[in-house]
Amino acid sequence: MSEVETLDSGFAVLNLPENLQAAIDDLGFTQPTPIQLDSIPHLLEGRDLLGEAQTGTGKTAAFGLPALAHIDLNIRQPQLMVLAPTRELAIQVAEALESFGKRMRGLRIATVYGGQSYGPQLAELERGPQVIVATPGRLMDHIRRGRIKFDALKTLVLDEADEMLNMGFLEDVEWIMGHVPDNTQMALFSATMPPAIKKITDRFLKDPAHIKIAPEERKKANIRQRAWEVRGINKLTALERLAETVEYDAMIVFVRTRNDTVELAERLESQGFKASALNGDMNQQMRERTVNQLKEGKINILVATDVVARGLDVPRISHVLNFDLPDDHESYVHRIGRTGRAGRSGEAILFVRPRERYLLRHYMRATGGDIEQMELPSPAELGAHRQIKCREELTKLVDNPNLEPMREMLNQMAEQSETSVLDLAAALLYKYQQRRPLQPKPDPERPRREGRSFDRNDRNDRRGGRGARFERNGQRGDRNGGRGRQGRRNDIDWTTYRLAVGRDHGVQVKDIVGAIANEASIDSGNIGAIRLFDGHSTVQLPSGMPKETFNQLSRARVRNKPMGISADKGPRPRARHHENRADA
Template sequence: MKTFEELGVAAPILKAIQELGYVSPMPVQEEVIPYLLGQDNDVIALAQTGTGKTAAFGLPILQKIEVEDYQPQALVLCPTRELCLQIADDLNDYSKYIDHLRVLPVYGGSSIESQIKTLKRGVHVVVATPGRLLDLMNRKTVDLSHIRNVIMDEADEMLNMGFTDSINAILAEVPASRNMLLFSATMPQGIAAITKQYMNHPKEIVIGNKNEGNKNIRDIYFMVRAQDKYLALKRIADFYPNIYAIIFCRTRKETQEIADKLIQDGYNADSLHGELSQAQRDYVMQKFRIKNLQLLVATDVAARGLDVDDLTHVINYGLPDDIESYTHRRGRTGRAGKTGISISICHIREKGKIKEIERVINKKFEKGVMPSGKEICAKQLFNLVDQIEKVKVNEEEIAELMPQIYRKLEWLDKEDIIKRMVSLEFNRMIDYYKDADEIETVDEKSSRKDREGGRKRKAEEGFVRFFINFGKTDGLYTNQLIDLVNKCVPGKVRIGRIDLMEKFSFFEVEEKEARRVEKCMNNFEVDGRRIVVEEAQEKGEGKGKEKERKRRSTAQKRFERANGKPGKQSFGDKKRKKK
């Protein structure tokens, strides 16, 4: 392995990075730095987040700056305000011993007037988000005619965020003779179009294989039932006492709901999503960066540009729709040569998506076994003991208090003190897991049996289990089924377990309400289709289509003999899907 000096890094920059703790170059730096120090070299670098990309492009472009010429000579484009600020800070650190070199971050959400004033005074490197840079170009306040190096960092993210037109407009204004470096974690179609239009025979540098996952990251999935997802999340968080993680959710609503639940349950958590103001975002992100928060619940869009090196875990509260998003999520842990864990809490319907991700990242997922309450409590207790062993004691500060403390506790022996200390810290957790049901992980076979209704299922004590002839293909989900029962049956009905199948479902109600529920619901229809509700059998409940057809036929004959037309109801205003 070469040193930074052998790669050609100049003395002032070398001194600065040594003070920052840089010892030897990372693979992407070793590949990119010598090439960028040359002339007329366009580069496409495919590397995961956290592999040392900023130094890979930052050191050579700073070294090639002519400080006497106070005009923008290097342009770095990046997708978010947060990443823009992070890159600018790093470049300022690297150029600490280059006198008068100026780096300007240009981004939305801050005063454009102050950015214009700084540009007029003269800068050498502009780090910008596309939208704000285009605004400055339209105002004729930034001159790109002297740009010698253009860097696009997280290019795939910029395309995903819809910056294609802005990027094209910006690149059309820079000299054709400039060098261009494009960094991306993945290689989507849009990247290929940019390279073809704006790059001249680029050298492709791949760290690992294309789209391949970081080998320092373990990919684990837990297959659980939908109603157990949040409980599974709590167990995972409890099983790793020193967890420092981002929990990714699909929507803003889900993000806020999960964060609120975690906070209510005593976790050090907060949310990050698009409905927060910029001031709220900055406050939450600052708390997370300085580790005042252990868990940050975020959407993909909100977490873009959040640059944190020490994440122990990334938790997917359900897999994202596209594989590139998963690659970016997992790339936030296991950075700078450290190890990390990417955990996915999945439903059986996401089994195929796991296999697709495995194929793309060329890496197998581990199937996780949900930790028991006993295992979690043991892990937490031993972590406490470890902290006690390692705690730094300030003898001088506590010396005058110790005699009183000794007198107060002298009636207790060592074992009693240890027991009380442990109980004081963990009684709540021990009590919670003592009474908590274990979470059942789902395998493909058992889930298939469950979906087909072939598995025996007894109603909970005090409840009656009913079959209903609507399922998920009809747009029926848990909240719609509850609404449907409440609309059809007057008064309050306590509903127990709900099992949704594709073409029919099961639900439980209290025994005292059972006959009333059956009678009332069989007097209604949904979108012209009669509701059929019958008590489910313990054995063979729902043996496929034939069983459902017979049930429906029997119920329809009963309705035809009855007087009066059934009432109409709906759930969620969703129409039944047509085959």
């Protein structure tokens, strides 16, 4: 069949069941994406599959449609299991599957993830769902307690598999896959193929079809990338200036820590912007409400961390602003992927400190695009922008019939005070602009460099010398153990906690990182130094941990043993080997 014939046939060429085809038509899908076109036939035949494609290419439909086609609605047991790295992605996948299966009468879908009370999840499981979308940690807990059985399981899908492994879930994933029936169809989807993916593929997938969507086959997202080098003014002032002058529909601002999301959102709100925070300290109901407010236009700026924003797909997001840069290019790709999806255009803006310039080279290689150097609007340009907005607001009121009493009152005031109407109008304008001056003060002197892009091979990227290769978050990691700053970031106040598991229990650093990230949604960038001892371990976490987060960690398990987190009261015995960092 020629490519023209395939495209003209749309989804009909895939021979999906009538109820699924009708749902696709209802959703307005007309043509399958390359990953869907190549994957669905193999999965419909029952073959295992390894799918390699970037985020935003339609992977959910690629595995969801054929898996739903295999569902027997008369059986009230799990027949499709989807593993996702984060609760946000799990919810998004579940919502997509619900939309695909809306004409499948009797279809029940349950979502299972950490950070939510067990009550609602138990209620969903008791209803006998045929589909479960889950994160690894909470799923393992339900399996151990006998609440989820795989007797009728037909298909197991690993979505965003590389991200799952990056978060330390390799052993959890292997444990789960080892508990499913041997005849279960396996599908693994990933943006990249690191060695750990190959290990899982070789062990669990049987003669899988390998579908790889090459870059030239993907529709490149139309995302403009621009970077401002931090100098002259601070990042908060720069953010406020851009939020005021850039034409955007909705914007996500990415920061490192949960506290940053709250502080930044509150600051923006105090300046009159419709902003809100999204972080792991919020319960799921609050997070869902915040996302809905973004979708409905009740808020225009969302300040978020990487983990909670992963998988977020809101059509009106036109801009992504990297207030703090991520340490790895994959996180950057996921961040800017929140805009420019499904053929839409978007813009990514980066705030880059001089010591972070080397990261830009990695970002450009990962995205295949250039990052332009940009300058902020000058105070004069900001003032001109405000004056135009002010004039537009005031001229809209001129024809208001309710202004006539105001005119009379103004004339009386002028006569009684022996002041001209013009002077009174100027005084009102002065009062109007006190919070946002129409003539802002000049910035500190700094050179302006226009019209330049950051070169992928810019020598400035290597200004840090050999040590720059080991820099994370602006600090040099302690790779030789025990000396220097121990790889700690200087923008976080750390508190050390003691864990009741250590080397004698077979625990490794990645196990601790995975348990903390899964149970408390703390990304690895916010996990400090981890030290392993014979009978216990210590870990540094940001100070001021909310009680709810601590309680979640108190219930966490590492290698099937209670984590047993408590405040570290030191001193400690000497570690057997060198200190490990969570992001090493």
